Each structure stands twice: as structure tokens, then as C-alpha cells.
Amino acid sequence: MVKKSFVGGIHPYDGKELTKDIPIKAVLPKGDLVYPLVQHIGAPAVAAVKVGDKVLAGQKIADAGGFVSAPVHATVSGKVKAIEPRRTVFGDRVMSIVVENDNYYEEIDAFPVKPLDQMTAEEIRERIREAGIVGMGGAGFPTFIKMSPREPDKIDYVIANCAECEPYLTSDYRRMLEEPENLIGGLKILLRLFVHARGILAIEDNKPACIDLLKELTKDDPRITVMELKTKYPQGAERQLIHATTGRLLNSSMLPADVGCIVSNVDTVITVNRAVTRGKPMMYRVVTVTGDAVASPGNFLVRIGTSYRQLIDEAGGFKHKPAKIISGGPMMGFALFDTDVPTTKTTSALLALSRDEVSEAGPCACINCGKCVEVCPGRVLPRKLADFAEQDNETAFLKYNGMECCECGSCSFICPARRHLTQSIKSMRRILLEKRKKGEIK
Numbered sequence: 485m486v487k488k489s490f491v492g493g494i495h496p497y498d499g500k501e502l503t504k505d506i507p508i509k510a511v512l513p514k515g516d517l518v519y520p521l522v523q524h525i526g527a528p529a530v531a532a533v534k535v536g537d538k539v540l541a542g543q544k545i546a547d548a549g550g551f552v553s554a555p556v557h558a559t560v561s562g563k564v565k566a567i568e569p570r571r572t573v574f575g576d577r578v579m580s581i582v583v584e585n586d587n588y589y590e591e592i593d594a595f596p597v598k599p600l601d602q603m604t605a606e607e608i609r610e611r612i613r614e615a616g617i618v619g620m621g622g623a624g625f626p627t628f629i630k631m632s633p634r635e636p637d638k639i640d641y642v643i644a645n646c647a648e649c650e651p652y653l654t655s656d657y658r659r660m661l662e663e664p665e666n667l668i669g670g671l672k673i674l675l676r677l678f679v680h681a682r683g684i685l686a687i688e689d690n691k692p693a694c695i696d697l698l699k700e701l702t703k704d705d706p707r708i709t710v711m712e713l714k715t716k717y718p719q720g721a722e723r724q725l726i727h728a729t730t731g732r733l734l735n736s737s738m739l740p741a742d743v744g745c746i747v748s749n750v751d752t753v754i755t756v757n758r759a760v761t762r763g764k765p766m767m768y769r770v771v772t773v774t775g776d777a778v779a780s781p782g783n784f785l786v787r788i789g790t791s792y793r794q795l796i797d798e799a800g801g802f803k804h805k806p807a808k809i810i811s812g813g814p815m816m817g818f819a820l821f822d823t824d825v826p827t828t829k830t831t832s833a834l835l836a837l838s839r840d841e842v843s844e845a846g847p848c849a850c851i852n853c854g855k856c857v858e859v860c861p862g863r864v865l866p867r868k869l870a871d872f873a874e875q876d877n878e879t880a881f882l883k884y885n886g887m888e889c890c891e892c893g894s895c896s897f898i899c900p901a902r903r904h905l906t907q908s909i910k911s912m913r914r915i916l917l918e919k920r921k922k923g924e925i926k
């Protein structure tokens with residue numbers, strides 16, 4: 485069978501052998517839990533509790549602050565100790581609710597449970613909204629908005645993004661192996677929202693155990709297909725995934741729904757299942773803690789709000805002094821300067837490396853080798869775009885389709901001159917995305 489893929493891409497060392505065979509371990513948080521009111525794309529959530537209030541796990545502690553926003557729920561029982569700005573993984577200070585954990589883990593029944601076949605599509609969407617579910621693959625876009633396109637009848641595919649192409653990450657891999665029924669169940673729930681759609685479980689071919697398992701469990705369901713993809717980074721980027729699985733193309737100003745697709749990652753689909761069938765809001769996620777500086781790398785089921793520092797302790801601490809700590813994977817993640825920050829709905833991994841190869845060897849002049857162009861899945865000219873970004877030349881950046889970059893990092897990875905191509909392009913894209921939001925540019 486021909487395996488599906490996209491044009492461009494790279495094959496970095498994947499580091500997955502460190503954690504792929506390690507079962508998910510649940511972590512009971514210690515000390516205070518911190519819930520930033522911004523853990524999603526859109527308006528900040530608004531605190532619905534006050535200092536001194538007693539809360540239970542699963543209780544809503546912040547309401548959505550607008551249409552594009554998401555409520556936040558406590559993940560332990562305890563007392564609201566403060567509502568104040570706290571440092572986040574991005575280094576900024578964000579208004580947060582701090583809950584002093586009472587260590588009883590008393591939980592509320594957040595939502596009534598109703599048999600799935602008695603729930604309407606609108607009730608399912610409302611449940612997803614109230615449960616505060618956002619895209620857990622990194623973007624943090626509120627899931628109920630994604631599941632409410634203008635014309636649901638025109639959605640042809642609901643794609644569960646099981647690619648997990650980012651090096652080192654194995655949280656989705658473990659979820660697929662340990663909870664395949666919950667993943668398939670979640671996909672079936674999403675298919676209830678789109679009556680004409682087929683479900684696709686899109687998996688890279690470096691995960692044969694997951695492919696076999698999911699094929700076996702879906703063999704009697706004609707609506708669901710397990711699709712094998714070539715292992716190549718960034719296979720799991722939304723546009724590349726849609727192209728590889730359906731042959732449909734979209735650009736940076738389009739949504740997947742514009743080409744009849746809905747894409748959701750493994751953890752998000754499982755969280756939808758939990759909210760709809762068990763009445764639980766978004767409280768947990770699986771985080772891979774890994775890297776050669778970590779004593780016992782592993783995959784952890786984490787209550788959102790737990791500190792990164794505790795996750796390092798759970799993984800046995802550091803065996804070498806890390807030269808670099810990254811939140812997320814090595815390609816799309818970002819350097820972490822303080823581990824006293826909370827995990828959030830979008831935390832996927834913590835990677836600690838004993839060498840920082842990027843800072844060890846600084847950039848030099850471009851040698852015009854063209855490798856960055858060869859690997860770019862966005863089919864743009866990374867070298868030129870980085871030059872335009874460094875010159876603040878917005879017009880040329882737009883003319884050369886700079887907005888089509890998906891910030892995958894492949895160009896920086898491959899560049900023999902070690903130029904910080906992605907970093908420069910990313911900074912310019914941030915500025916232009918803001919302008920696009922305000923309607924100043926198309």
C-alpha cells in the first residue's frame with residue numbers, strides 16, 4: 485500500500501525510544517495548583533471564585549471571557565488562596581487562580597451523564613464548550629468552535645491526528661496503546677456532529693503497534709479508516725496532514741472546514757469522550773518528560789495546574805545538569821527558564837538536554853545550498869523570508885507568501901550555516917498575524 489505523505493520535510497533523530505515503552509503514570513500534585521486564565525486562544529477566562537472559597541476537583545473556577553474563550557476547572561479540591569498574576573511557561577505574568585491543595589482530591593459531578601444516543605448534536609457541542617476543552621496539540625483553540633463550522637453538512641472528514649511527528653514526544657503513542665477504545669469512542673462522538681463525514685485515524689508508520697490495534701478495533705466500522713502515513717516531520721502539521729490524508733489543499737487564511745475537514749489531536753478526542761460519556765470537564769493531560777538529562781524519562785497523567793518542577797521530580801530529577809530545558813518538543817517547543825511554572829491545557833512535554841547544540845555553534849553566512857527550500861513543507865523560500873523579516877520588510881515578506889510558513893522548524897534544522905531562519909520568520913508572522921486579526925492586511 486502506498487503510504488501517504490506531503491512534499492518536503494525532514495527526518496530528525498526522534499528520541500522516542502526513551503519513553504515509548506513506559507506506561508502512563510498518574511501524578512498526584514503536591515502543594516499549590518496554579519490556573520492561568522489564559523490557556524487558550526481568545527479572550528482570557530474570568531474568575532468565578534474568590535479568595536477563601538472552597539473548591540472541588542472538576543468545579544468551574546473561571547467562565548469563558550467571550551465567544552472565543554474557554555472556562556477553567558479546578559483539578560484538585562482545596563481553597564482558593566490567591567487570584568494574582570503568576571509566571572507562565574512563556575515567561576510573562578498572567579492573572580491566575582491559585583488553589584491550595586487539601587490532598588483529599590474530592591471531586592464534583594460536573595455534568596449529568598445521559599446515554600449518547602439520546603444526546604443531540606447541539607447538546608454534545610454545548611458539553612464540549614462547558615467542559616473547557618481546547619486543542620491539546622499545542623494551539624489551544626476552543627474545540628467547540630472548531631466543531632461548529634457554518635455548514636456541518638459539508639464536512640467530509642473528521643481526522644484524528646495520531647501522527648505525533650514531533651521528536652521525543654510519546655504521550656499520544658501511549659494514549660493510543662493504553663486507551664484505544666476511548667480514542668475511537670471520541671471519534672465516533674465527533675462523527676455524530678457531522679452526519680456525512682468519515683473518520684480517519686491518521687498515524688505515522690513508526691507506530692505499527694498502534695496501527696494494528698486501531699485497525700483491529702475499527703474493522704467492523706465502515707465509517708472509520710486507519711490511515712498509515714510516512715514517518716516524516718512535520719507530518720502532523722494540520723495542513724500537511726489534511727493534504728496527506730485527503731489530497732485537499734488549504735492556505736494560511738483558510739480553515740480546515742473550508743476544505744471539508746475537521747482535525748483534532750489524540751488527547752483532545754479522548755477528553756471529548758470523557759466529557760460526553762462521563763460528564764467530566766478538561767482536567768488532565770498526558771505529558772512526556774524526557775531528554776538525556778532526565779534520570780527516569782516517562783509519560784505522566786498530569787492534573788492541569790501541576791508545576792513543571794514536580795514533573796521533573798516525578799521523573800527522578802536530573803542526572804546531568806541540563807544545558808537546555810524545553811516546554812514541548814525540540815522542533816516546535818520553546819526554551820524554559822524557570823520550572824516553577826504551571827502545566828496548562830496545551831503542555832505536551834518537558835525536554836531536558838545536557839547539550840544545547842544551537843547555542844554551542846553560532847550562525848554564519850548563507851552558503852546558498854538550497855536545502856532550506858528543499859525541506860520546506862510550506863513551499864516558501866525560508867532564506868529570503870528570514871532576510872525580509874530581519875530587514876522588517878513586511879511587503880516583501882507577504883509577497884513571498886511568508887504567511888504560508890507553519891513554523892515547523894525544518895529549515896533551521898537542516899541549515900548548514902545554522903541560521904535562525906524559523907525564529908526570524910516566526911517573529912515577523914506574529915506581527916503580521918496581529919495585523920490580519922485587526923483587518924489591516926488580508
Ligand code: SF4
Pocket residue numbers: 856859860861862863864865866888889890891892893894895896905906909
Ligand atoms: S519556512 Fe516555515 S514552513 Fe518552511 S521549513 Fe521553515 S519553518 Fe517550516
Ligand code: SF4
Pocket residue numbers: 849850851852853854855856857866867898899900901902903905
Ligand atoms: S539552508 Fe541555510 S545555508 Fe542553505 S540556502 Fe538555506 S539559509 Fe542558506
